[in-house]
Amino acid sequence: MRRLFNTNFNHEGIHFMLLVLRVGIASFMMVHGYQKLGWLTAGGEIQFGDPIGIGAPASLVLTVFAEFFCSVLILLGLGTRLAVIPLIITMLVAVFIVHSPDGFDKKELGLHYLLVYLFLWVAGSGKYSVDQLISKSLNSRKR
Numbered sequence: 327m328r329r330l331f332n333t334n335f336n337h338e339g340i341h342f343m344l345l346v347l348r349v350g351i352a353s354f355m356m357v358h359g360y361q362k363l364g365w366l367t368a369g370g371e372i373q374f375g376d377p378i379g380i381g382a383p384a385s386l387v388l389t390v391f392a393e394f395f396c397s398v399l400i401l402l403g404l405g406t407r408l409a410v411i412p413l414i415i416t417m418l419v420a421v422f423i424v425h426s427p428d429g430f431d432k433k434e435l436g437l438h439y440l441l442v443y444l445f446l447w448v449a450g451s452g453k454y455s456v457d458q459l460i461s462k463s464l465n466s467r468k469r
Contacts, residue, residue: 344383344452345403351442352401355413359394366390377423400446403455410443417443 333336366386374386392412399409417440425432451457 341453344446344449345454348400348403348406348443348446348451348455351439352397355393355439356397356401359390359392359397362386362390363394374425377419388412389416400451403451403457406451406455406457407447410447411434414440414443414447 372383374382376385393465396412397410417436421433421436
């Protein structure tokens with residue numbers, strides 16, 4: 327019963343759950359990005375919103391970059407803190423510009439993604455990541 331209310335961190339558990347969170351959230355978002363990548367490579371006129379006034383093609387390219395390519399980086403744990411920044415921006419645009427006139431039910435998924443990306447921005451990728459391998463390599467060279 328005491329373990330239920332223990333506030334000490336289980337560091338191995340946290341690192342494992344960071345891996346699960348990264349792989350899960352990146353996989354989910356990659357589905358959205360892959361669909362949009364298909365729109366981008368299909369040829370023809372691009373039918374996509376222009377929520378920030380840079381044109382539909384540029385908006386789609388930036389969205390595909392964030393949702394697909396940055397998600398691949400997060401999945402690997404490579405440059406995670408940098409890779410979540412475009413996704414944070416994308417979710418802010420989706421929630422507060424694209425879905426601004428909509429009810430909470432249309433904003434909720436974007437807000438969930440946003441919270442996870444903000445957490446990964448602060449926490450980083452954890453022990454089970456390419457970032458950790460790079461960090462270990464850089465630290466061993468300093469000695």
